[in-house]
Amino acid sequence: MFGPLPQFHRVLVVLTTLVAGVLSGAWIGHFSPMPVAAVAGAAWGAVAGLLLSYVLVHDFHHSRPVRVRRH
Numbered sequence: 001m002f003g004p005l006p007q008f009h010r011v012l013v014v015l016t017t018l019v020a021g022v023l024s025g026a027w028i029g030h031f032s033p034m035p036v037a038a039v040a041g042a043a044w045g046a047v048a049g050l051l052l053s054y055v056l057v058h059d060f061h062h063s064r065p066v067r068v069r070r071h
Helices: 005-030 037-057
Strands: none
Touching: 005 037
């Protein structure tokens, strides 16, 4: 989605989504009756944050071959 970003901005997007995923997972797990739910929620939030950051940073249009015609 955010395709050709500079490297620094890509790192910021990845770190922001990762931190947001971990914190939201821990927050949701904190209100669960299970004793280790906060840790498990943080782990699932980290996985979700990494997947979301991949979708945000990866340029899906760049990998498609383009057919060039010469006249």
